[in-house]
Amino acid sequence: MGAGLAGWAAVEALRALDRDLPITLVTACSGDRYHKPELSVALSRGQSADDLVRESGSEAARRLGVQLLPRTFVTGLSPQSRRLRTTRGTLSYTGLVLAMGARPALPEALPEAHCWRVNDLAGWSGLQRALADGPARVAVVGGGMVGCELAEDLARAGHRVSLLDRHAYPLAGLLPEAAGRRLLAAQRALGIAVHPNVAVAGVERNAAGERVVQLADGERLVVDQVVAATGLATEPRLARQAGLDFAGGICVDGRTLATSVPGIFALGDCIAIEGQPCRFIEPLARQAEALAHALLERDHPGYRHAAPVVRLKTRQLPITLSGRPDPDADWVTVSDDAERLEMEQRQGERVLATLSVGAGRRAA
Known part of the structure; x- marks a missing residue:
């Protein structure tokens, strides 16, 4: 369920393990494949929607041997009978992958x-x-x-x-x-x-x-x-109706990406691992690989969640943040000049996070 970056990553990972597995991809959009982070830099590049689409949904479905149901909305989920209700009928499943993303969190003041x-x-x-x-x-x-x-x-x-x-x-x-x-x-x-x-x-x-x-x-x-641009929130309706554990996102096992209900897995923006939403692009391929192995009951060491490198796509002032910053720990300046600022957080001898602000090379 869902044909964004996470949904297609799951399809690719499943197909890599099993060439004949019947896969149905249900999505409210067309299913066209594009790299979502490019949306925040495309206007200044003069790009159109067609420029951003890397592969149409129908082309990707043919290449991967997938039944694509575009412009289709999910209306209900019955885990006991393993049925997914949609605006184009009810689908039976052996395994279900939720890749439904997150929606903009609009405060009441922003209609x-x-x-x-x-x-x-x-x-x-x-x-x-x-x-x-x-x-x-x-x-x-x-x-x-x-x-x-x-x-x-x-x-x-x-x-x-x-x-x-x-x-x-x-x-x-x-x-x-x-x-x-x-x-x-x-x-x-x-x-x-x-x-x-x-x-x-x-x-x-x-x-x-x-x-x-x-x-x-x-x-x-x-x-x-x-x-x-006021943040994202995972829509809880379907998860709660199906009895899935939910805490700011669909709760999944940190190794297998399995939800609290047998046969249902989730990845991408809609999930929470140890109570924390996981809304980054970088881990998706690793999440999809671990999920596919778990769903098909194949041996795999499992997904290991780590704080991804955060890169702000601003040409005026590039920013890179690595590690897992502690909100209560102090930042220490490593170097500071007109071109670049380098900072880090330490806990004893252990580096918690590093930060680079500006152009030029990182100090040795």
């Missing part, structure tokens, strides 16, 4: 009717069409990774960008202040109007068709488009 969500190709295509007539005023709400990448991409594409964030500097939940301040300065140098320490109280559309962003402090910002 869907007035805000774009760039979480898939369809959402990105809609925003691209809305901006096709030339430079526009765009407000990006949220200073996390996606918000920062989209703000830079929009600015480089010629739009007037306002970045609204609840924190004093972007990526405040991930970066120490020294790094966050550098990123803030780089964004402003690119022409992005950064509004730190602000909360959005609402968004409305005026008679001229503009969006009016109402801030909690009373200020009003008039723009042409609003992009919400």
